[in-house]
Amino acid sequence: MPSRRRTLLKVIILGDSGVGKTSLMNQYVNKKFSNQYKATIGADFLTKEVQFEDRLFTLQIWDTAGQERFQSLGVAFYRGADCCVLVYDVNVMKSFDNLNNWREEFLIQASPSDPENFPFVVIGNKVDVDGGNSRVVSEKKARAWCASKGNIPYFETSAKEGTNVEEAFQVIAKNALKSGEEEEIYLPDTIDVGSSGQQRPTGCEC
Structure with a gap:
């Protein structure tokens, strides 16, 4: 079926906080890693162009502060999220x-209109730390969850060495695409609680 030009x-x-959300985003978008840890305040986003089957999409990746006091964003x-990425540190x-x-x-x-099928992707980050000797969460345990x-x-x-980052975001983008194809999109340039509430239907009769 012909899909809309999303x-x-x-x-x-x-x-x-500290699991490497910002580092993953920067590694994917800018191919850069910084050893300087700087806590994200509130929310920030980066964009990257991705191509699927001769169609160009802009992936808008929102990074949040992990501190509980910012959870009330x-x-x-x-x-309007099309995919949610859950990140943890394999050493914590x-x-x-x-x-x-x-x-x-x-x-x-x-x-989301269909919470049972909403696309999540889980990333276990920092597998490079201490040559893998300090990890406490096994791959088996994570896969079982x-x-x-x-x-x-x-x-x-x-995120530091770039291992698997590109591969993870390719799947994230594909899942976001599948989830969002039949929904209208409304995305403000900035977070505006006042106006965004009314403008995007939760379930679109497309």
């Missing part, structure tokens, strides 16, 4: 244990 795909990255931030068990909280938070705030949530795609990455 050009903008919105991806949201969630996870605890609200509906305007989550609204708590960041893995919190994946469920982040997933629930997203489903509550974004309230993803399977229990409806077979969420899973990747292990090193």
Whole structure:
């Protein structure tokens, strides 16, 4: 069937503070990594052009602060997301244990029309640390969690070395594309809680 010319795909990255959300985004978009840790305040986004089957799309990747005090970014931030990326640090068990909280938070705030089938992707980051000797979350454990949530795609990455980052975002983009094809899009240049609430229908009779 002919699909509408959708050009903008919105991806949201969630996870605890310090797991490498910003580093993953920068590695994918700019091919850069910084050892200087700077906490993201509120939310920020980067864009990257991606091509599928002779169509050009802009991937708009939103990065959030992991600190709890910024979790109340609200509906305007989550609204219109086409894919949600859950990131944890393979060396920090708590960041893995919190994946469920982040997933629930997203489903509550974004309230997608089909929550059962909304596309998530899970990334276990920092596999390079200490040559892998300090990891505490096994790949088997992470894959079992993803399977229990409806077979969420899973990747292990090193934002520092660029390992698997490109591959992960290719799947993220493809899943975002599949999820968003029948929905109208409204995305403000900035987060505007006042106006964004009314302008994008949650379920479009397309």
